[in-house]
Amino acid sequence: MIELWHxxxxxxxxxxxxxxxxxxxxxxxxxxxxxxxxxxxxxxxxLGSLIHFRQFRGKRVLINIIQTLFSVPTVIVGLFVFVLFxxxxxxxxxxxxxxxxxxxxxxxxxxTPILLGLxxxxxxxxxxxxxxxxxxxxxxxxQLVLVVIEEAKYAVFAALILGxxxxxxxxxxxxxxxxxxxxxxxVMTTAISLATTKGELEIALALGMILLFLALIINxxxxxxxxx
Amino acid sequence: xxxxHSIIEVVDLNHSYGERTILQGLxxxxxxxxxxxxxxxxxxxxxxxxxxxDLLEAPGSGEIYFDGKCIPRSGKQRLEIRRRMxxxxxxxxxFNSSVYDNVACGLKWRGEKKNRVAEKVDHTLExxxxxxxxxxxxxxxxxxxxxxxxxxxxxxxEPEVLLLxxxxxxxxxxxxxxxxxxxxxxxxxxxxxxIMATHDMSQGQQLADRIGVLIDGxxxxxxxADHIFRSPLNEEVANFVGMENIIEGVITANSEGVATIVIxxxxxISTIQAxxxxxxxxxxxxxxxxxxxxxxxxxxxxxxxxxxxxxxxRVTSFGPLSRVEMTPVCHSxxxxxxxxxxxxxxxxxxxxxxxxxxxLVTKISAEELNLxxxxxxxxxxxxxxxxxxxxxxxxx
Numbered sequence: 131m132i133e134l135w136h137x138x139x140x141x142x143x144x145x146x147x148x149x150x151x152x153x154x155x156x157x158x159x160x161x162x163x164x165x166x167x168x169x170x171x172x173x174x175x176x177l178g179s180l181i182h183f184r185q186f187r188g189k190r191v192l193i194n195i196i197q198t199l200f201s202v203p204t205v206i207v208g209l210f211v212f213v214l215f216x217x218x219x220x221x222x223x224x225x226x227x228x229x230x231x232x233x234x235x236x237x238x239x240x241x242t243p244i245l246l247g248l249x250x251x252x253x254x255x256x257x258x259x260x261x262x263x264x265x266x267x268x269x270x271x272x273q274l275v276l277v278v279i280e281e282a283k284y285a286v287f288a289a290l291i292l293g294x295x296x297x298x299x300x301x302x303x304x305x306x307x308x309x310x311x312x313x314x315x316x317v318m319t320t321a322i323s324l325a326t327t328k329g330e331l332e333i334a335l336a337l338g339m340i341l342l343f344l345a346l347i348i349n350x351x352x353x354x355x356x357x358x
Numbered sequence: 359x360x361x362x363h364s365i366i367e368v369v370d371l372n373h374s375y376g377e378r379t380i381l382q383g384l385x386x387x388x389x390x391x392x393x394x395x396x397x398x399x400x401x402x403x404x405x406x407x408x409x410x411x412d413l414l415e416a417p418g419s420g421e422i423y424f425d426g427k428c429i430p431r432s433g434k435q436r437l438e439i440r441r442r443m444x445x446x447x448x449x450x451x452x453f454n455s456s457v458y459d460n461v462a463c464g465l466k467w468r469g470e471k472k473n474r475v476a477e478k479v480d481h482t483l484e485x486x487x488x489x490x491x492x493x494x495x496x497x498x499x500x501x502x503x504x505x506x507x508x509x510x511x512x513x514x515x516e517p518e519v520l521l522l523x524x525x526x527x528x529x530x531x532x533x534x535x536x537x538x539x540x541x542x543x544x545x546x547x548x549x550x551x552x553i554m555a556t557h558d559m560s561q562g563q564q565l566a567d568r569i570g571v572l573i574d575g576x577x578x579x580x581x582x583a584d585h586i587f588r589s590p591l592n593e594e595v596a597n598f599v600g601m602e603n604i605i606e607g608v609i610t611a612n613s614e615g616v617a618t619i620v621i622x623x624x625x626x627i628s629t630i631q632a633x634x635x636x637x638x639x640x641x642x643x644x645x646x647x648x649x650x651x652x653x654x655x656x657x658x659x660x661x662x663x664x665x666x667x668x669x670x671x672r673v674t675s676f677g678p679l680s681r682v683e684m685t686p687v688c689h690s691x692x693x694x695x696x697x698x699x700x701x702x703x704x705x706x707x708x709x710x711x712x713x714x715x716x717x718l719v720t721k722i723s724a725e726e727l728n729l730x731x732x733x734x735x736x737x738x739x740x741x742x743x744x745x746x747x748x749x750x751x752x753x754x
Contacts, residue, residue, distance in 0.1 A: 257451070259447065259449065263451040264453075265440070266414065266443075267464040267467065267512070268444075268464055268467050277463075281454055
């Protein structure tokens with residue numbers, strides 16, 4: 131108990147004094163997760179719109195599959211990306227395993243189904259009447275798509291925030307494909323994991339508190355959006 | 359009656375959703391600049407007809423002509439034609455953006471230049487009285503205001519044809535009056551063709567040049583308001599246009615255009631006189647508008663051909679009017695329309711005539727006559743106030 135208390139005070143000290151290593155790790159985490167989230171949304175927005183607006187056979191099944199992938203374990207994605215980019219793997223020649231780039235790719239694969247699924251349901255949330263009203267007012271097919279996305283923008287934005295949160299807080303994939311290299315691929319979750327096993331509870335607690343704090347900010351933002 | 363140049367013409371339209379038939383064999387021609395009201399009960403197919411005219415859906419079968427050209431069932435031409443019309447839906451749907459952006463969207467989609475858009479939107483917002491709401495989010499507006507945004511959004515496009523689906527349903531009287539005022543202003547100033555669905559007959563009467571009655575997917579009767587309200591073609595239309603008194607009978611005599619209709623009842627007979635050319639023997643419905651029935655406490659004052667002694671069964675007030683339900687009492691030996699000398703005597707011998715009368719009087723006169731349940735009154739109406747419907751035609 132005393133140890134925990136000691137760790138907590140040390141952690142607060144680290145945060146308040148803007149400890150160089152802590153700042154660096156937090157910065158890298160935000161950069162990697164932010165990039166993967168932006169890339170995933172660049173894929174998910176057009177693809178999600180396409181799935182929502184087109185009628186095709188197996189649409190229901192496809193959406194079910196996407197929703198199942200919401201809960202894919204991070205280590206499975208990690209394993210998949212590892213195999214893909216390992217020396218002997220099909221993309222091994224790129225030599226990007228254990229770099230931030232491959233971590234971005236891994237997190238992107240991890241959160242794309244979430245973004246896709248949530249974007250599709252956000253677009254479905256736009257009422258039929260709104261679509262008809264726009265049609266009556268003379269919107270062309272493409273203009274209709276823009277109207278629907280515009281109407282769903284808050285729900286779409288909420289999806290992006292949720293995806294970002296998941297990318298930032300996952301450990302399995304970042305550890306397996308990033309390798310937790312100090313000053314290069316070490317992010318918050320991998321740093322917490324390592325520090326804990328090494329017994330450096332202060333730094334683990336400090337990072338954990340920052341991670342929780344970020345999660346809190348994300349949740350507040352999400353709540354604000356949902357109240358609109 | 360038929361306009362020379364029709365802007366919209368639908369020919370033999372049939373439509374169904376699954377098993378349910380919505381429209382059957384509907385043909386209609388709307389002239390340029392005409393204001394046409396489509397009236398009919400809920401579920402008659404008014405909305406579906408408007409949707410088909412706005413090319414939101416293709417009919418099961420039948421053709422639509424716009425400005426003389428037949429519209430294909432699919433393809434780019436539909437968008438071009440749709441852009442010459444505008445549809446105001448029953449429930450106003452505003453986009454989640456500012457009032458200005460809501461009104462501007464149609465113009466933007468048509469590729470209008472930015473400064474022209476601003477000019478037109480400002481002018482239209484002023485017209486509907488929403489200029490101070492420009493920057494407000496349209497979702498925060500009240501129902502009446504949202505409907506005005508929807509109207510502005512359509513009017514700003516200066517459509518050749520404006521389709522309105524129950525534009526004032528669920529609105530308070532003040533908002534309704536505002537919307538009606540705008541509609542008649544636009545009809546008068548811009549010569550816009552309008553097709554308006556409504557279940558409010560007085561609205562149709564007030565705003566439209568011509569009225570069509572849609573019942574169960576069939577256009578039963580078209581004509582001007584007076585014609586439809588006074589001379590409904592069949593019982594359904596009569597019911598819908600507020601002919602609350604519909605009495606079945608047989609014509610037994612017709613002298614110089616005044617027909618005598620006998621109403622069969624268990625306890626004796628009563629007769630009604632009506633101006634009509636129907637021959638003797640015809641089975642008819644005699645229709646009397648409730649506002650055409652006058653009530654009095656003594657029978658001598660009335661010069662009307664039809665007069666019944668009646669017992670008030672119910673009085674309900676709404677606004678400045680009172681609706682009086684009565685059961686006429688007939689004398690078993692005399693014909694019912696002959697006033698008897700002593701009402702008291704009548705009371706003791708009176709029998710139920712087998713029909714009911716409903717009269718609409720002002721609240722003040724209802725109070726003056728002290729109308730209440732059980733009260734004895736004289737209900738009278740003129741022979742010209744009775745409209746006869748051929749029973750066979752009514753069954754069609």
